[in-house]
Amino acid sequence: MSESNGKVKDENTDYKYLDMDLLRFTTAGSVDDGKSTLIGRLFYDSKSIFEDQMEAIEKSSKSSGEEEVNLALLTDGLKAEREQKITIDVAYRYFATPKRKFIIADTPGHTQYTRNMVTGASTADLAVILVDASKGLLTQSRRHAFISSLLRIPHLVVAVNKMDLVDYDEKVFNEIVGEFRDFAKKLNVSDITYIPISALKGDNVVDKSEHTNWYKGSTLLHHLETVKVDAAENIVDFRFPIQYVIRPNQNFRGFSGRVASGHIRPGDEITVLPSGLSSKIKEIVTRDENLDIAYPGDSVTLTIEDEIDISRGDMIVRKNNVPTVRNNFEAYVCWMNEKPMELGKQYILRHTTRTTQVFAEELVYRMNVDSLNQEEANELQLNEIGRVRLKSSQPIFFDAYQINKHTGSFIIIDKATNVTVGAGMMRAGSTVSDRSKKSKAREASPNVVWEPWNIPLEEREKRNGHKAQLIWFTGISGAGKSTIAKELERKLWDAGKQTVLLDGDQVRHGLNGDLGFSPADRTENIRRVGELARLFFEHGNIVICTFVSPYQKDREEVKRLFPEGRFQEIHITCDPKTAQERDPKGLYAKAKKGEIKGLTGFDANHEVPKNPELRIDTDSLSVEEAVEKILGLID
Amino acid sequence: MSEQRTQSHLKELEDEGIYVMREVAAQFERPVLLFSGGKDSIVMFHLALKAFHPGKVPFPLMHIDTGHNFPETIEFRDKLVEKYGVELIVGSVQESIDAGDVEEETGPDASRNALQTRTLLDTLKEYQVDAALGGGRRDEEKARAKERFFSHRDVFGQWDPKQQRPELWNLFNGRKNPGENFRVFPLSNWTEMDVWQYIAQEKIDIPELYFAHERKVFNRRGVWLADTDFVNRMEEERLETKTVRFRTIGDATCTGAVLSNASSMEEIIQEVAAARQTERGNRHDDKRSETAMEDRKRQGYF
Ligand SMILES: Nc1nc2c(ncn2[C@@H]2O[C@H](COP(=O)(O)OP(=O)(O)O)[C@@H](O)[C@H]2O)c(=O)[nH]1
Numbered sequence: 001m002s003e004s005n006g007k008v009k010d011e012n013t014d015y016k017y018l019d020m021d022l023l024r025f026t027t028a029g030s031v032d033d034g035k036s037t038l039i040g041r042l043f044y045d046s047k048s049i050f051e052d053q054m055e056a057i058e059k060s061s062k063s064s065g066e067e068e069v070n071l072a073l074l075t076d077g078l079k080a081e082r083e084q085k086i087t088i089d090v091a092y093r094y095f096a097t098p099k100r101k102f103i104i105a106d107t108p109g110h111t112q113y114t115r116n117m118v119t120g121a122s123t124a125d126l127a128v129i130l131v132d133a134s135k136g137l138l139t140q141s142r143r144h145a146f147i148s149s150l151l152r153i154p155h156l157v158v159a160v161n162k163m164d165l166v167d168y169d170e171k172v173f174n175e176i177v178g179e180f181r182d183f184a185k186k187l188n189v190s191d192i193t194y195i196p197i198s199a200l201k202g203d204n205v206v207d208k209s210e211h212t213n214w215y216k217g218s219t220l221l222h223h224l225e226t227v228k229v230d231a232a233e234n235i236v237d238f239r240f241p242i243q244y245v246i247r248p249n250q251n252f253r254g255f256s257g258r259v260a261s262g263h264i265r266p267g268d269e270i271t272v273l274p275s276g277l278s279s280k281i282k283e284i285v286t287r288d289e290n291l292d293i294a295y296p297g298d299s300v301t302l303t304i305e306d307e308i309d310i311s312r313g314d315m316i317v318r319k320n321n322v323p324t325v326r327n328n329f330e331a332y333v334c335w336m337n338e339k340p341m342e343l344g345k346q347y348i349l350r351h352t353t354r355t356t357q358v359f360a361e362e363l364v365y366r367m368n369v370d371s372l373n374q375e376e377a378n379e380l381q382l383n384e385i386g387r388v389r390l391k392s393s394q395p396i397f398f399d400a401y402q403i404n405k406h407t408g409s410f411i412i413i414d415k416a417t418n419v420t421v422g423a424g425m426m427r428a429g430s431t432v433s434d435r436s437k438k439s440k441a442r443e444a445s446p447n448v449v450w451e452p453w454n455i456p457l458e459e460r461e462k463r464n465g466h467k468a469q470l471i472w473f474t475g476i477s478g479a480g481k482s483t484i485a486k487e488l489e490r491k492l493w494d495a496g497k498q499t500v501l502l503d504g505d506q507v508r509h510g511l512n513g514d515l516g517f518s519p520a521d522r523t524e525n526i527r528r529v530g531e532l533a534r535l536f537f538e539h540g541n542i543v544i545c546t547f548v549s550p551y552q553k554d555r556e557e558v559k560r561l562f563p564e565g566r567f568q569e570i571h572i573t574c575d576p577k578t579a580q581e582r583d584p585k586g587l588y589a590k591a592k593k594g595e596i597k598g599l600t601g602f603d604a605n606h607e608v609p610k611n612p613e614l615r616i617d618t619d620s621l622s623v624e625e626a627v628e629k630i631l632g633l634i635d
Numbered sequence: 636m637s638e639q640r641t642q643s644h645l646k647e648l649e650d651e652g653i654y655v656m657r658e659v660a661a662q663f664e665r666p667v668l669l670f671s672g673g674k675d676s677i678v679m680f681h682l683a684l685k686a687f688h689p690g691k692v693p694f695p696l697m698h699i700d701t702g703h704n705f706p707e708t709i710e711f712r713d714k715l716v717e718k719y720g721v722e723l724i725v726g727s728v729q730e731s732i733d734a735g736d737v738e739e740e741t742g743p744d745a746s747r748n749a750l751q752t753r754t755l756l757d758t759l760k761e762y763q764v765d766a767a768l769g770g771g772r773r774d775e776e777k778a779r780a781k782e783r784f785f786s787h788r789d790v791f792g793q794w795d796p797k798q799q800r801p802e803l804w805n806l807f808n809g810r811k812n813p814g815e816n817f818r819v820f821p822l823s824n825w826t827e828m829d830v831w832q833y834i835a836q837e838k839i840d841i842p843e844l845y846f847a848h849e850r851k852v853f854n855r856r857g858v859w860l861a862d863t864d865f866v867n868r869m870e871e872e873r874l875e876t877k878t879v880r881f882r883t884i885g886d887a888t889c890t891g892a893v894l895s896n897a898s899s900m901e902e903i904i905q906e907v908a909a910a911r912q913t914e915r916g917n918r919h920d921d922k923r924s925e926t927a928m929e930d931r932k933r934q935g936y937f
Contacts, residue, residue: 022644089799091780092773094826101644103824106780115801122803244657248690256686258654258805287688299653299686312661336801350806353661411806418810420800 020096023229026105026120026153028144029130034161038130038199039093039106040070045206046221048095090120099225114369114383115336117144118423121151122409125229128157128220133172133196134165137179139370145180146369149187150332150385150425152402155227156184156192159220164198168211186372188402191227195220233296234404236467238262238270239323239397240316241352241407246301254285254301255310260352260406262318264302265293269319272308273397278319279306313354315397320633321467322565323407327395330364330427333380333388337414337421341380341388347421351396351410358412362389380422388424400428403458428563453538460540464498468537469634470562473546474555474609475572476601477587478579480618481546484572484626489544491627492634500536502529502545517598523554530558537562542634550600552607568633571612572626574619576601645833648825649682654805655784655821656686656768660693662809663766663817667724667759670696672708673884674841675770675822677715678830681839682821683768684719695722697767699755701747701886702729703865708884711842726758743855743867746888756792759816766809766817774826784823790814827882831907835900847880847898858891882907 029035042048093104105120107113121127127148131141141158148156158180166172173196184192195204196212197220203209206221218226239260246254264270264281271278284291285301294300302316310316317323335341341360349358364387366377380386401408412422461467471488473481482503489501504525508515512528515521526549536543549555559567579601580588591599598604609615613633616626659666668683670676683692698712716723728747731737731754740746759767773779783799785807800808809817822830834841851862853872860866862874866888879892880903897903 020644022647089781090801092824093780094774094824096826096828101826101829119801119803123805243654244661244687246687246690252689254689256657258650285688287685297647297650299650299657301688348810350808405804409804409806411803411808413808413810418808418812420802420808423801423803 020099020101021229022101022103023126023224023227024103024105024124025126025128025224026107026117026124027128027130028107028117028120028148029161030132030138030140031108033130033132034199035106035108035130038128038159038161038197038205039104041199041202041205042221043093043095045202046095046097090116097221097225102224113140114143114147114334114385117147118151118334118336121147121153122423124151124153126155126157126224126227127153128159131158131160131176131180133160133162133176137176137183141180142183142372143369145184145187145189146372149189152188152405152425154191156189157220157223158192158194160194160196161199163196163203163209163212164201168196168203168209170212170214173215193217193223195223234261234462235296236262236461236465237321237323237399237404237407238264238268238316238318239352239399239404239407240264240302241354242310242312242314242316243353245311252303253307254303255316256299256301257353258299259294259296261296261404262321263293263295264318266290270304270316271319271322272310273315273317273322273325274395275308275310275314277306277308279304279308281305313352315352315354317397323397323399323404324564325395325397327393328361328389328391329396329398330387330389331401331410331424332367332385332427333360333390333412333422333424334385335380335382335422337419338382339414339421340382341386341412341422343378346415348413348415349390349392349396349410350413351398352407354394354396356396357393358390360388361391363387364389387427390424398426400458401425402428402456403461457538457540464540466497466542468540468566469542470533470537470567471542471544471630471634472549472555472558472567472569473544473572474549474569474606474612476576476579476606477548477599478582478584478601479572479574480582480616480623480626481572482584484616484618484623484630485544485546487623488627488630491631492542498541500533500541500543502533502536502543502547504547507532519551523551526551526554526558530561533558534561537566548600548606550604550606552609555609568613569609569611570630570633571609571615573608573615573617578619645829645836648822648829649685649833651805651824652679652682652821653686655807655819656683658785658807658809659766659768659819659821660687662807665762665764666694666766666768666819667697667762667764668692668694668768669755669770670698670712670723671770671885672698672704672712672842673770674830674834674845675772677839677841678825678833679768679770679821680715680719681837692719692721694768695724697724697726697758697762697764699726699751699758700728701751701888702727703747703863703887705842705844705861705863705884705887707842707844711840715840724758724762726754728754730754731757743869745867746886748886748889751886759792764816765811766819768819768821770822771818771820772822772825772827772830773820782820782823784820785809786818786820787811788816788818792816794818828904828907831900831904835904842884844881844884845903847878847895847902849876850879850892851875852877852879852892859894860889860891861887863887 027035091106093106095102105124107116107120129141129144131137160173160176177194195217196215197204199205203211204219206219208219239262240257241260242255243257246256266281266283268281269278270281282303282305284294285303343360343363345359347358349356363377363380365374366384366386368375369385399407408426410424411420414421457468473485475481485501489499492499507529512525515525526547529545529547533543533545555569583589587599588602590596591602600606614629616629668679687693728750732739737750737753771779773782783802786794787800788794851874852859853862853868853874855872859879877894878896880895880897881890881892883890895906897906
């Protein structure tokens, strides 16, 4: 037996591992596609196998009468599985190269597959899907791809294995790639890489193969080492679920947790859910030092300026960026237990650090994970996935899973056995505008089915680095709407935001050129503007609308088109006399002469908004001050 | 807004460990931290200090003492307990033997390692512990690769590899029926290398045993065992003085030393990186059968 003497040095033993980053990936494949062999190969070729492990598998291989050392044995865990020669559960493996540390969630490929893969995929940044080149693309591979997309794994690798069995034929590879591509169009995966490999012989796993000169891409390991990891992180929406309250003495009260998404600094204004109370962050405490900023993933303790009662299960968020707070929601649920999900039965829900009771109100449909068809069903069985409407006894604070994995995921626990029986990925509550909410005119064309946007809002927001919003200015002519709006848009634009400014005059020149100023026309004018603004909103813009919009009812109708928290109504007001003096468009002068009738603020009423997000009195505030105030509303 | 930075793997593992510590404190009524005096349990304790700062660690340490520990280990343990003012519970294998609950093994390979399981289960029961934090890592041994962070144990303290709860995202389910309990492994995702690098980075104190020192040892089937009162040395097993260190610290009867000159953290890390043996490879107890670890785990071992 060999002894290490601490003096050996080769490429693998460099002490400079300290600042590696971490890639978590999952492997999926049907039984015998070669998954265990592949992982064994990755370990072996990257020199991550220890001698005693190697000896142990040599011994094992011999005792089961195999000739070559079976690399697959390296990863086969428990005794029972070894006897049955199948793996039955998710196993985690670790290896590191000088570039990265890797955690593999290795999921087996037989009947309990969906449950295991969902589990493995829940923490993965990347999925390796194995396809056996000699068999071609099977239903199972499609299933793996679907689950990866459902779980929002940002990167997929399709490893076409056993290329040695098909003479490393480029055509075979291309056919599989083509087929997979066609299928993937239906899914929501942005990054797919295809690599021809032989796990058994080692082609393109760690070392580049001599047999595939036609293949110009990276080897599997090189790809794993270089793929960008953090890109999928949500850095916009600050969410901090409280895990634990630290209170060592009267003078210190800290709220501990892990930043789920977004970032925060001392001095930032926050709101606490569910109480809705607001305060400011005082300190970000860790045992090493107090921090200037906390990022996603950081385990920290926050203190706040005011005495607010906060406990486990509450959530601290940024004041003007709150998640959906509701007790009914829709989710894709994967059922993980032999006992099927029953509608109406009480279960326990764990969502972030919050625990509450929940029941399934309706199974909207069951997803056929192979055909992707939606099927009618009234229960969900083990390994089935369905879209479910749920109702919880207490409200929960969530985001759509696709924009925030941490605040968009939950588990369902059986009350009697305490076992985890289901896992859910929440659909957008009202964070995405719900196209089933029809405005009046749509009732005239009831058979038009809404097609979702090609590029969803979340993606646009992620790229833009900010949320889409609607800022609606209402107020009489001359109150200062346009002046403030222009300055506001300039500020936002200069800060790199995507903006659109819609003004009454422009719209009336074209789109609404057919409308006059009768109450009915005014209502129609606002309705069209609202719909137009929604289109811009859904394409990720901060939309600023400046319209007199005198009727409360019309404004409410517009508001209804937008997700909760995304429509900000701002009342720009001043003394009517000031407005008449300013008279920027000469309208008051004309009205005084009787040339126009029904001018709002003169001889027609402006219905003052009851609960605007802001009221700005331009008699007392400068343009700059007004803009500053409004910017406070925009995240 | 570019609020992004690259995350080092140690930072991420630390954040995860702290998160698990807090989940345990929040979800359970009587947790303990199983403390062996080895590097993994020392790192675990370090994470606990961080998790509850500026408060105190809200649970006691529990040490299952085989009575065959290296004196350095016990000394280290007692100093740490004093320094941080934590409560220490000791479960004594000697007492289990004296009470006739277990029978001491005989013969040259006699070890109290297996007997620990009984003492551990009894002590957990005595203190009505509902969650025991262990330093187990998934990279240590094949049987651990499927272990959960929150590992459910039935009323007999046993582990059923087929009945484990699925564990998704970072949503840990610690719900249980009366009498059942959990083992929780905050270092699940750490490798031996990570542990050493973290100790170096954080400048954590560890027992001298981990550093190269001269010691009287003898070789038994490829493993260097220290000469102590607890091991029955055979005639033909010659005592030699060697420069050695320990990669793991357990019961002196079954923890092998490695020949090594590594006397600083840097040297240790270089040695670990160059090692061609897993750390458990030097554990006599794992060598008894191919699935030794798995069998012991089922019965409720650490
Ligand atoms: N010819 C060839 N056989 C392979 C390759 N990869 C795996 N195999 C064989 O396929 C069988 C199943 O492999 P295994 O890794 O156990 O598959 P798993 O069920 O996906 O883990 C074994 O007999 C392997 O030797 C490959 O690249 N080429």
